[in-house]
Amino acid sequence: MDLTIRISGAQGEGVETTGRSLASVFARLGYHVFGYRQYGSIIKGNPTMFYQIRVSDRRIYSHGRWRSFDVLVALNDAALAAYRGSARFVISEREVPMSEIAAKHGNRIMRNTAALGALAVLIGLDPKYLEEQIRREFGERGEKIAEANIAVLEDAYKAASGRFSPVASLGKLGEPRVLMSGAEALALGSVMSGMKFYAAYPMTPASPILHWLAEWGPKFGVAVVQPEDEIAAINMAIGAAYAGVRAATGTSGGGFDLMHEAFGLAAMIETPVVVFLAQRGGPSTGLPTETEQSDFFMALSPAHGEYPHAVVAPRWIEEGLYAPAKAFNIAEKYQVPVIVLVDLYFTESLSTVEFDPARFRIERGELVKAPVVWEEYKRYKITASGVSPRALPGTPGGMHIATSDEHDERGDVVTERHVPEVRKAMHEKRMRKLVKIAEEMEPPLLQGDGGVVAVAWGSTSMPLLDYAEEAGVGLALFRDLYPLPLDSWVERLNSAKEVVAVEVNYRGQFADYLSARGVKVSRRVLKWWGEPFSVDELREWL
């Protein structure tokens, strides 16, 4: 069983709420669910936004198909005209008088609920599960609204019963599954990883991380600040990290542009900080509400100069839970800034996940715990690994200055004179960390043999995993992007018949990156118009 339902209507009229409710119902019944939203940068309007829900009895990673789906729920004529040709079954006012039923019980706005009643008939879903969901959403406070919606649901169910015969049967499958968005996964994962400070300025598609943390963070001792701009956000995070707590910020490309200078500061003063970079279509304001993977090159070298840092890109939503632990551990062990590179498709999509609290391991790296002798303590001591024990404010004797200027082992500025030997040693010390970090980075997930291998990074892994399930194509999916550990996987890729890079950008940035490292990329399949790849497209283009 693998069913794809597209609910479409005008933005601001509850399409998303309806989609999320339905996804929650399926997850509670034990199904694997994926929810994807397409919308515009407008609060009310855009008549054909949609929410696409895929529900399956086996594990799925993506929204699945793009050009054809099983059920269209059209909440207005524009949506009907736009998508009816792609749907096997259609629910609209023509089949069930949704608006009329809703109006009868008080308000036309409840026609979304009427649509769910009709859908329940078509997909063989007992309406009691929808009723439970309605009660859960409106709670005790909104009992009257809940009852009106339930009346609408029942009427619509009756009206549709004469019209449709069920094409599926969605009964209870198993234990309820946890459903969350990629943003929620990152936020929860950060809390589980011991993050205690998050500062972020609102920007799509990173804002949902901030929203979740603002609500839940305080219950876990996480201070959440909405500062005046992105520059303040990252600088606050750096300050908090210097004071000794795990700290992060999150933004999209335009906001990250503003953070570059401070990113270099974090690397220079060897202060661990994590940046969630959620990509959207660029450049400039670009496509504010649509996905893209075009900030990879930027993530490789955001600030001026040379410095150590790391980039990790969780490949599917469940991985978003555990990627922050990796990011914070690398950041603290090596005292570097780390980018968690995701995109709108990742942060805003919903997926069922396995959440295992036991999987979070915190490694804080070398911290000076006991008092030290101030005259002897060297905050930036030159070591073989490049990492120097870090004293936190409050530690007697550990007083030092962390300076953005080139400095010596004590942290004292050296730029009032020309001291090439200090510069040489200190720069080498910092850059040396990349060697050790590379050892901690995982090679790509390799699947399949010597035929066609699709190479991708981050969220493009999601549709590729689903496609590989059906087509048996080889895969090389990268989570850890920089520094890149070069080992046997390079030869394995080069022995394939064809290596195809699949990316949501125009240039094939990752393909360029791999090519420069000796991987023979034979073909690039690229898309840069604000949509993730879909399984049906991959079928055609691979």
Next chain:
Amino acid sequence: MKVEVSRKPLDYAVNRPPIWCPGCGDYGILEALRRALAELGVPNEEVVVVSGIGCSSQLPHFMKTYGIHGIHGRAVAIATGVKIANPRLKVVVVGGDGDGYGIGLNHMIHAARRNVGLTYIVSNNQVYGLTTGQMSPTTLRGVKTRTTPFGSLDEPVNPLALALAAGATYVARGFSGDVAHLAKLIGDALMHRGFALVDVLSPCVTFNRVNTYDWFRARVYKLEEAGHDPGDYFQAYRKALEWPTLDPVGKIPIGLFYRNVDKPAYEEEVVKLLGGKAPIEADLQPGAEAVAALLKG
């Protein structure tokens, strides 16, 4: 029983001598800060001095405390993060007028309205020194600098009026030429609950030939000797406008303009929201119960 350790200003000094030009106003600020800390007996390890970029932003290098010499204009933002993470620390921000009233002005306004517990000392020399003598946001109109060879066309900002408008709860102005007076202002700022701005008239002896020690000595007068009531917000605002807004060459009030101790500091509010523990004190990983509650919600 608490052991009282008496501290001297030199206990906050490092072996390294400051690199400022002889006669620079920043020496006065450094001495005043050390005296204020010694007077209060703050342990060295509980002080974090954060700065931006500029001559005066070198100051943390001459303090035996924790410190961050960050990037241009962002010291207040960095310091905000330090203070929220660990409110027990005394967090001092130092920098110049270009750093704080030019490139970083917005951070001061927002830190003031949040009332973050920072002591912000601005070495206001009315010129860009480290970049060799360009106009700054506080350069008086008509003053010639390397970038205003025909005299500045720009109206100078009034930092005290800005801070008051933004909601700062401690607003003062000192003078590098009167270290004892300045040390008192800084000491009170360090003990203040919330955001404290101490603007310091701090002559640049190399690039500002107009606003010299003598120029200031002929003009400054002390608010505490002029019957000013620092509890009166509107009187404070009128005093703030006297110079440079209303009369750029007239008398210059120094001392405490305004103080309000009733408003809670931002970090206090955060700790309250977090259930009584600061981020640095909270358990690193959430307990099983909290996680279970979360998944249920």
